[in-house]
Amino acid sequence: MFSRLFGRKIPQAPPSTGGRLVYAIGDIHGRLDAFEPLLHTIAQDVLASAPSERPMLVLLGDYVDRGPASAQVIDAILALQAEAAFEVRALKGxxxxALLQFRDEPGFGQTWVEHxxxxxxASYGVQPPATRTDPEAWETARLAFGKVLPPAHTHFYETLELMLTVGDYAFVHAGVRPGVPLARQVERDLLWIRAEFLQSTAKFEKIIVHGHTPMEEPQITGRRIGVDTGAYATGLLTAVRLDDSGHRILQGRAVRSAA
Ligand SMILES: [Mn+2]
Structure with missing residues (x-):
């Protein structure tokens, strides 16, 4: 409107978080050894930023599998929620x-171990079956898993969010289906989509902040911010810090780099 009034272009304001300080963390995949240093870096940044409101910590999903300390990552997230220094919002990956599906269906175990x-x-102290194709062994493992899964973890897995919007940003695990309004996105796409989202040039209603597809470097375009740097293999976990002044990348690196 102003550009029309004055006949020249005014500089564009950066996207807004509505005044909030927000940190969004990519796929942790059992790498407590990368999650802890990243949380330390974020805590230092909060001290330096002195926000007027409690900062928000958005976890973009895929806390478990591949890395060695899945159960311990969930404990760390639950501890963060209890501390209340952040408003912790955890998305489902x-x-x-897959974990919830195995809990209910032993037949899914074979697919789950492939991922x-x-x-x-193992992080919950359950021995995976020696033979992947033995249905009885899978049922035994499923029952053992059900027994050791703490109720707080079950509640955590069952109450994960699918999408969160803050100001001009929408946070999801994998991405969104181009051409579909955010309010009409379906869980399957939010958790699984790759190429159709990543390669799309369509305009989304918000800047999409996501994980799910590992890249060597964080992906920052005007349309999306991807922060999955494959921590389970690289030991490098990435977060994006957002506020009304723009975005900045923060990272935590495990001392040992191989999973
Ligand atoms: Mn994923």
Whole structure:
């Protein structure tokens, strides 16, 4: 409107978080050893930023599988929620969906281990079946898993959010389906979409902040911010810090780099 009134272009304001200080963390995948240093970096940044309102910590999903400390990552998230220094908002990833599916269906175990589920079982002290195709062994593992899963973890997995919007940003695990309004996105796309979202040039209603597809570097375009840097393999966990002045990348690195 002003550009029309004055006949020249005014500088565009950066996207807004509505005044909030927000940190969004990519796929942790059982790497407590990368999550802890990143939380330390974020805590230092909060001290330096002295926000007027409690900062928000958005976890973009895929807390479990592949890395060695899935159960311990969930404990750390629950501790953060209890501390109340941040408003913690945890999104659901496709790996949390897989965990819940195995909890209910032993037949899914074989698929789950192909995606790193054995590491999750081991982190809960459950021995994965020696033979992947033995249905009885899977049922035994499922029952053992059900027994050791703390009620607080069950509640955590069952109450994960699918999408969160803050100001000009929408946070999701994987991405959104181009051409579909945010309010009409379906869980399958929010948890699983890759190429159709990543390669799309369509305009989304918000800047989409997401994980799910590992890249060497964080992906920042005007339309999306991708922060999955494959921590389970690289030991490098990435977050984006957002406020009304724009975005900045923060990272935590595990001392040991191989999963
Ligand atoms: Mn994922």
């Amino acid at each position: 496709n790996h949390e969906e 790193g589920g054995s590491a999750t079982l």
